Structure formats: structure tokens, C-alpha cells
Amino acid sequence: MKILIIGASGTIGCAIVQELKRDTQLVSANYQSGDYRVDLANSGSIVTLFKQIGQLNGIVCAASRGVIFKPLIEMTTEDYLTSMQQKLFGQLRLVLEGIKVLSDHSSITLTTGLMNHDFVLNGSAAALVNHAVEGFVKAAALDMPRGIRINVVSPALLEESVEKYAELCPGFEPVSSAKVARAYRKSIYGIQSGQVYHVT
Numbered sequence: 001m002k003i004l005i006i007g008a009s010g011t012i013g014c015a016i017v018q019e020l021k022r023d024t025q026l027v028s029a030n031y032q033s034g035d036y037r038v039d040l041a042n043s044g045s046i047v048t049l050f051k052q053i054g055q056l057n058g059i060v061c062a063a064s065r066g067v068i069f070k071p072l073i074e075m076t077t078e079d080y081l082t083s084m085q086q087k088l089f090g091q092l093r094l095v096l097e098g099i100k101v102l103s104d105h106s107s108i109t110l111t112t113g114l115m116n117h118d119f120v121l122n123g124s125a126a127a128l129v130n131h132a133v134e135g136f137v138k139a140a141a142l143d144m145p146r147g148i149r150i151n152v153v154s155p156a157l158l159e160e161s162v163e164k165y166a167e168l169c170p171g172f173e174p175v176s177s178a179k180v181a182r183a184y185r186k187s188i189y190g191i192q193s194g195q196v197y198h199v200t
Contacts, residue, residue, distance in 0.1 A: 012177060
């Protein structure tokens with residue numbers, strides 16, 4: 001199977017690569033590194049990416065940046081739009097363009113996170129974006145062509161990120177990136193569609 005991993009250089013992306021590399025042909029795409037370059041905030045960049053790569057058996061998006069954390073009273077509509085550019089609209093663009101190059105019965109796996117059900121201070125944008133992505137996946141699964149499946153992985157706080165997010169996520173129970181990566185394997189090699197895989 002030939003699988004594209006977007007965000008392969010990140011913490012989760014690296015773990016997915018380690019999990020899949022023994023039995024999967026992997027192609028990576030990142031903002032500044034990898035086999036290919038892609039900017040999820042730019043529709044043209046995504047179109048170009050798929051033209052360069054050609055046919056795939058699966059797409060994984062583990063890229064995540066740009067979500068704004070601020071007190072609600074300081075948030076503006078522009079802050080929410082900025083927060084949605086990559087993690088929401090970027091992932092939607094990947095689906096809409098990606099199905100054009102996916103073979104029959106392939107898979108798409110997107111990424112959200114715990115902050116739309118385990119809320120954090122100043123995290124209204126994160127909650128909004130994650131809810132939107134998961135709602136889209138559940139509905140899109142009913143309308144995907146040619147037997148293509150779509151799921152989303154929602155990881156808890158990573159063990160590798162505890163120190164970085166200690167103030168934002170006090171007392172949260174961390175999970176290993178290796179465990180999170182196995183959820184992506186389940187999405188790629190399993191049979192389910194329209195699922196939110198919560199990894200806690």
C-alpha cells in the first residue's frame with residue numbers, strides 16, 4: 001500500500017512512520033521538509049501535491065498548527081477563521097482533492113484532539129475546529145465514492161508533549177505516541193468508516 005503522510009515530521013507523524021514503515025510504502029509531505037512540500041492553508045499547494053504524487057492507497061493528515069488560544073473576550077472572528085485555515089479547511093481540502101487520486105477502497109485519516117470534549121482554558125477555537133472536523137468525517141463517510149473510507153484519530157495529550165502543554169492541560173493523563181500511531185494503522189488497514197478513534 002502506498003500511503004501519504006502529511007505532517008510526517010511532527011511528533012505524531014514520526015510515530016506513524018515508525019508504526020507503518022515495516023509493511024507500508026510511505027510518502028511524506030510537510031510544510032518545510034519531506035518528500036514533497038505542501039501548505040494546507042493554500043488550495044493550489046494541495047492540488048499541486050496530488051498532481052506530483054499520483055495514485056495513492058491512503059492519505060493520513062497528522063499536521064496541526066495555527067490554532068489560536070486566547071481568552072474568549074479577546075477572540076475575534078478573524079482569530080477563529082485563522083484557527084480553521086489549516087486544521088479544518090486544510091483537512092477538508094485534502095479530502096476533496098485526495099479522493100481524485102485514491103484507488104478504490106482506499107482510506108483517509110484526519111486528526112483532531114481531546115480539546116473538543118476535554119475542554120481547556122482559552123481553547124474555544126480548538127474545540128470549534130475539532131468538532132467541525134469530526135462532524136464532517138461522520139457525514140462524509142456516508143457519501144464517499146468507490147468504497148473509500150474516512151476516519152479521524154483524536155489523541156489525548158502525548159507523553160512527549162506533557163512539558164510543553166503542562167499549563168494548558170493540568171492533570172491530563174498522557175498517552176504514548178506509539179499507542180496513537182496504532183489508531184492510524186487501524187484506520188488504514190481496518191474496515192470501519194466514519195469513526196472517531198479516541199486514544200486515551
